[in-house]
Amino acid sequence: MMNTLIPCSSSSCSNSSSSSTPLCLVLLLLLLSISCTTARSRDTITVDSPLAENETLVSAGGYFALGFFNPPNNPDRYIGIWYNTIPTQTVVWVANRLDPVDASPSFLSLSPDGILTLSSPNSSTPLSTTATTLTNPVAQLLDTGNFVVREATDGGDAAAWQSFDYPTDTLIAGMKLGVDRRRGLNWTLTAWRSGSDPAPGEYYAAMDTAGDPEVFLYSVAGRARIWRTGPWDGVQFSGVPDTVTYQDFAFTFTNDADEVSYSFNVLNRSIISRLVVNQTGVVQRSIWLASGRVWNIFWYAPRDPCDDVSACGPYGLCDPNDSPMCSCVQGFEPRSPQDWALRDGSGGCVRRTRLDCANRTDGFAKVSHVKLPDTTNCTVDPTVGLDRCAARCSANCSCTAYAAANVSGGARSGCVMWHSELTDMRVYVGTGQDLYVRLAAADLGSAPSQSGKSDHAPIALIVGLTVVAFLLACAGCYIWRRRKLRKSGPGTSASTISFSHEQRKEESIQDSDIELPLFDLGTIAVATEGFSNTNKLGEGGFGPVYRGKLGDGQEIAVKTLAKTSVQGLDEFKNEVMLIAKLQHRNLVRLLGCCIQGEERMLIYEYMENKSLDMFLFADKAYSASLNWQTRYRIIEGIARGLVYLHQDSRFRVIHRDLKASNILLDKEMSPKISDFGMARIFGGDETEVNTRKVVGTYGYMSPEYAMDGIFSVKSDVFSFGVLVLEIISGRRNRGAYVDSSHLNLLAHAWSLWNEGKSLELVDDSMDYSFLANEVLKCAHIGLLCVQEHPEDRPLMSAVVLMLGSDGASLPTPKQPGFARRRIQLDTESSSSKQDSITLNDMTITMIEGR
Ligand SMILES: *[C@@H]1O[C@H](CO)[C@@H](O)[C@H](O)[C@H]1NC(C)=O
Ligand SMILES: *[C@@H]1O[C@H](CO)[C@@H](O)[C@H](O)[C@H]1NC(C)=O
Ligand SMILES: *[C@@H]1O[C@H](CO)[C@@H](O)[C@H](O)[C@H]1NC(C)=O
Ligand SMILES: *[C@@H]1O[C@H](CO)[C@@H](O)[C@H](O)[C@H]1NC(C)=O
Ligand SMILES: *[C@@H]1O[C@H](CO)[C@@H](O)[C@H](O)[C@H]1NC(C)=O
Numbered sequence: 001m002m003n004t005l006i007p008c009s010s011s012s013c014s015n016s017s018s019s020s021t022p023l024c025l026v027l028l029l030l031l032l033s034i035s036c037t038t039a040r041s042r043d044t045i046t047v048d049s050p051l052a053e054n055e056t057l058v059s060a061g062g063y064f065a066l067g068f069f070n071p072p073n074n075p076d077r078y079i080g081i082w083y084n085t086i087p088t089q090t091v092v093w094v095a096n097r098l099d100p101v102d103a104s105p106s107f108l109s110l111s112p113d114g115i116l117t118l119s120s121p122n123s124s125t126p127l128s129t130t131a132t133t134l135t136n137p138v139a140q141l142l143d144t145g146n147f148v149v150r151e152a153t154d155g156g157d158a159a160a161w162q163s164f165d166y167p168t169d170t171l172i173a174g175m176k177l178g179v180d181r182r183r184g185l186n187w188t189l190t191a192w193r194s195g196s197d198p199a200p201g202e203y204y205a206a207m208d209t210a211g212d213p214e215v216f217l218y219s220v221a222g223r224a225r226i227w228r229t230g231p232w233d234g235v236q237f238s239g240v241p242d243t244v245t246y247q248d249f250a251f252t253f254t255n256d257a258d259e260v261s262y263s264f265n266v267l268n269r270s271i272i273s274r275l276v277v278n279q280t281g282v283v284q285r286s287i288w289l290a291s292g293r294v295w296n297i298f299w300y301a302p303r304d305p306c307d308d309v310s311a312c313g314p315y316g317l318c319d320p321n322d323s324p325m326c327s328c329v330q331g332f333e334p335r336s337p338q339d340w341a342l343r344d345g346s347g348g349c350v351r352r353t354r355l356d357c358a359n360r361t362d363g364f365a366k367v368s369h370v371k372l373p374d375t376t377n378c379t380v381d382p383t384v385g386l387d388r389c390a391a392r393c394s395a396n397c398s399c400t401a402y403a404a405a406n407v408s409g410g411a412r413s414g415c416v417m418w419h420s421e422l423t424d425m426r427v428y429v430g431t432g433q434d435l436y437v438r439l440a441a442a443d444l445g446s447a448p449s450q451s452g453k454s455d456h457a458p459i460a461l462i463v464g465l466t467v468v469a470f471l472l473a474c475a476g477c478y479i480w481r482r483r484k485l486r487k488s489g490p491g492t493s494a495s496t497i498s499f500s501h502e503q504r505k506e507e508s509i510q511d512s513d514i515e516l517p518l519f520d521l522g523t524i525a526v527a528t529e530g531f532s533n534t535n536k537l538g539e540g541g542f543g544p545v546y547r548g549k550l551g552d553g554q555e556i557a558v559k560t561l562a563k564t565s566v567q568g569l570d571e572f573k574n575e576v577m578l579i580a581k582l583q584h585r586n587l588v589r590l591l592g593c594c595i596q597g598e599e600r601m602l603i604y605e606y607m608e609n610k611s612l613d614m615f616l617f618a619d620k621a622y623s624a625s626l627n628w629q630t631r632y633r634i635i636e637g638i639a640r641g642l643v644y645l646h647q648d649s650r651f652r653v654i655h656r657d658l659k660a661s662n663i664l665l666d667k668e669m670s671p672k673i674s675d676f677g678m679a680r681i682f683g684g685d686e687t688e689v690n691t692r693k694v695v696g697t698y699g700y701m702s703p704e705y706a707m708d709g710i711f712s713v714k715s716d717v718f719s720f721g722v723l724v725l726e727i728i729s730g731r732r733n734r735g736a737y738v739d740s741s742h743l744n745l746l747a748h749a750w751s752l753w754n755e756g757k758s759l760e761l762v763d764d765s766m767d768y769s770f771l772a773n774e775v776l777k778c779a780h781i782g783l784l785c786v787q788e789h790p791e792d793r794p795l796m797s798a799v800v801l802m803l804g805s806d807g808a809s810l811p812t813p814k815q816p817g818f819a820r821r822r823i824q825l826d827t828e829s830s831s832s833k834q835d836s837i838t839l840n841d842m843t844i845t846m847i848e849g850r
């Protein structure tokens with residue numbers, strides 16, 4: 001094919017305008033009716049036909065183009081390669097990053113001995129080198145995006161020089177990141193200096209071959225390491241555990257005498273994906289979405305504080321979902337408890353008990369689901385199994401830990417041993433590897449929880465007694481409340497009430513002796529400026545909610561209970577009892593209550609960002625400010641709050657009225673579940689309850705609850721599923737009882753899922769800022785939660801695991817509740833219950849006989 005193109009481009013067609021190209025084509029087709037049919041431009045440069053500034057090479061299949069280009073807002077000309085198949089010019093390789101041309105005319109020419117040269121009136125810059133002298137060289141742009149110089153008579157494989165050996169900031173399919181030991185090449189990715197300057201910038205990614213090889217992201221300033229991938233575990237990098245979810249990709253890691261390299265390939269030619277180190281020091285993998293005509297970044301790093309290589313210091317374990325995020329590995333304690341108390345874990349941890357290797361009493365503690373520590377100083381032996389690895393590590397007193405080097409296919413083979421401090425470990429949910437850490441006998445088995453969570457308690461104690469008492473969760477909270485009361489000073493009479501006696505009978509709570517600050521009505525009136533309208537936040541289920549400010553500056557939300565409400569008092573007590581006992585960072589916190597005469601009020605912490613429904617549905621500006629990362633965190637937070645309610649708190653609590661307006665958002669946009677007026681506490685062995693009084697909100701109610709009054713934790717799961725779909729789509733679920741022209745959200749999500757188009761569910765206002773795999777995972781989980789039959793829906797604890805997983809192995813959802821039943825209901829609705837159920841987002845109460 002080469003030879004067919006050369007006559008074409010070197011004769012009358014060279015420098016041809018596009019109008020004369022068809023002529024050339026016709027000629028070609030007449031001569032040889034093969035392979036040239038799609039080539040509208042040439043794909044080669046020969047000695048006789050340099051590339052002029054106004055020309056481009058296009059690879060044979062039309063996938064890539066090479067030519068001169070101007071970066072945005074930059075008058076200088078560069079030679080680059082970009083995708084020819086997508087409308088947005090996306091440069092993947094630049095030939096002359098440091099030597100732009102600013103004069104015309106310029107040419108890219110090939111010298112007779114095979115050197116590519118960029119010539120402009122006043123300069124001539126060689127762009128390539130060759131080890132061997134070529135006699136009849138040709139430079140060709142291949143369909144892979146590789147630009148090669150080779151002997152014209154040789155096949156494509158025998159390149160004397162290729163652009164793939166000199167990556168710029170982008171890795172495309174087939175390119176390698178690593179080192180070629182034989183030829184002394186480093187395949188590194190170096191970011192552009194800025195969006196308009198392709199010169200090498202501040203950040204680069206390179207393979208460190210010492211120990212067990214891993215890729216590091218560096219900042220040039222001080223050669224500081226910012227992030228690392230972790231070692232390759234046979235399937236993926238230990239620190240990039242979502243790799244396995246990319247179904248249309250194949251990843252290759254090579255580690256032999258000749259080279260250490262990482263590369264990827266796409267299994268379907270129509271997938272266009274790239275890995276880029278961007279100017280702000282982020283490694284991002286994106287995919288071209290033809291439908292949206294945008295690059296969707298579906299993975300990037302560093303992403304959270306735990307990606308920072310020094311987040312928790314030596315022997316520290318980082319968990320971004322935990323607070324504080326740093327903990328110590330079993331058998332270790334913080335080096336500086338004061339710093340840790342101030343949330344600075346970077347000093348790391350020290351051993352509790354000195355090792356006693358000589359007496360052979362040391363052992364190993366297994367730390368599960370981690371990103372393996374920095375492997376720079378490791379020794380690796382791929383030939384021994386885990387048992388012999390353990391024996392070896394045990395026998396060598398300098399060995400601090402070991403792990404399997406290869407976990408491919410579920411097998412655990414190979415041996416990595418550490419001989420220095422273990423740094424940069426983090427924990428993953430569901431993924432990650434097992435690490436075995438050497439400990440003195442005294443520290444073995446002391447902590448049942450692998451991640452050293454038990455270390456929190458001693459730290460907390462020290463802190464509580466010394467520095468910041470109010471930062472503490474459990475014990476501190478109680479102390480703090482009392483202090484706060486004393487501080488409120490004269491004029492406010494605050495005392496403490498106990499609900500234990502009368503409530504015990506009603507709610508059958510066994511061990512309750514809760515004490516809760518009782519606020520004086522006067523104090524509340526002052527705080528809310530006399531319950532003024534300007535301080536009114538909204539209307540709750542049973543009365544208005546006001547914003548207020550206590551004497552000490554604390555902002556509060558006051559939920560009043562309307563005097564007219566008949567059922568209100570029970571619900572009020574219920575809520576007080578419940579919330580006072582429930583302490584979780586994803587549940588709104590009750591600060592106290594006020595009972596005076598007929599007045600009943602609940603005092604909550606004030607939430608700066610009001611509620612989720614406002615962000616999702618109220619107005620475009622708000623929903624646009626809610627990016628995917630925040631939405632995802634909100635979904636995770638709600639899920640954790642629910643796990644706590646359903647399983648982890650002392651009671652089994654079913655919320656029964658989970659909806660967007662009951663999810664409050666604090667300053668940091670962390671979600672807090674609120675409004676427990678409807679909540680029910682379950683007895684130990686009760687799993688579901690049948691009630692004649694159906695309360696809740698249509699659109700969020702599970703079919704079995706709305707129709708048969710049966711509720712269980714699975715009805716909350718249903719509501720959660722609806723919420724997840726609403727968060728993804730920014731659309732309200734209109735419930736079952738709307739006319740069929742407005743497809744309900746669940747039915748819509750279900751049909752998109754079946755067509756494999758779940759990404760279309762995404763709220764337009766997110767503007768493709770989302771990570772596709774996370775969105776797909778959430779949509780999938782949302783659909784699992786809204787399945788018609790309660791027994792099919794996952795428990796919230798399973799949902800949390802799913803959220804933490806890669807999403808690859810989730811079960812297939814069945815049809816959602818309501819999507820099918822609607823027809824049935826429509827016929828039914830001609831009878832009695834039609835009127836009461838037309839409202840969408842109002843909490844309604846429906847008394848219904850079964
Ligand atoms: C490129 O520019 C040269 C003059 O610089 C001109 O002669 C030639 O026709 C142009 N070719 C194309 C394809 O525009
Ligand atoms: C080439 O260099 C000469 C002298 O160094 C200078 O006067 C001229 O402007 C340059 N030409 C261009 C096109 O830059
Ligand atoms: C390339 O890698 C080799 C071996 O790892 C190293 O000695 C050399 O300094 C590296 N060169 C660059 C430019 O990073
Ligand atoms: C490749 O992807 C395209 C578009 O997504 C699809 O139509 C085609 O069937 C896929 N081909 C294969 C072999 O999977
Ligand atoms: C680099 O990528 C990150 C994450 O995708 C993004 O937030 C940042 O804006 C990007 N920087 C530039 C200069 O594009």
Ligand SMILES: *[C@@H]1O[C@H](CO)[C@@H](O)[C@H](O)[C@H]1NC(C)=O
Pocket residue numbers: 356358359
């Ligand atoms: C070994 O154990 C003995 C007794 O248990 C103790 O006296 C000695 O100090 C230990 N050796 C080391 C090196 O710790």
Ligand SMILES: *[C@@H]1O[C@H](CO)[C@@H](O)[C@H](O)[C@H]1NC(C)=O
Pocket residue numbers: 374375376377420421423
């Ligand atoms: C590896 O060893 C060197 C030299 O002993 C040391 O400076 C460096 O901190 C070690 N790196 C790690 C990650 O332990």
Ligand SMILES: *[C@@H]1O[C@H](CO)[C@@H](O)[C@H](O)[C@H]1NC(C)=O
Pocket residue numbers: 379395396397398399419
């Ligand atoms: C222990 O391991 C280190 C690092 O591989 C090695 O240098 C040393 O020789 C080993 N010691 C023994 C006793 O095997």
Ligand SMILES: *[C@@H]1O[C@H](CO)[C@@H](O)[C@H](O)[C@H]1NC(C)=O
Pocket residue numbers: 234382406407408409411413
């Ligand atoms: C890892 O283990 C798998 C399965 O046991 C094996 O096929 C593969 O070759 C191993 N990889 C390396 C690098 O040893």
